[in-house]
Amino acid sequence: MLAEYTKRREWLLAALSEMPGIQCNTPEGAFYAFPDVRGCLKKELKTSAEFAQRLLEEEQTVVTDGTGFGAPGFVRISYATSMAQIQEGAKRIKRFAEKYG
Helix, strand or coil, X not given: CHHHHHHHHHHHHHHHHCCCCCECCCCCXXXXXXXXXXXXXXXXXXXXXXXXXXXXXXXXXXXXXXXXXXXXXXXXXXXXXXXXXXXXXXXXXXXXXXXXX
């Protein structure tokens, strides 16, 4: 399973690096990526909470606002799911980031 999670993490990080307004360092543990979405927080979106809420409303994709983890401007994305779901979620996040990033 470790090899599979590593594969999922690497795929997700590569996908996030191609999205406008989003930057993400390699996580050190767990099953979460913690991207910086401040590049998308401009005119319409002011906070990572608004980013998370609008992503849910517009793309039916759930991420967790980083403010609760002491990191406003970041969101938490789990990669403890199937590769197909990660790929679909990344496609939706990219479409959203292209709109706001």
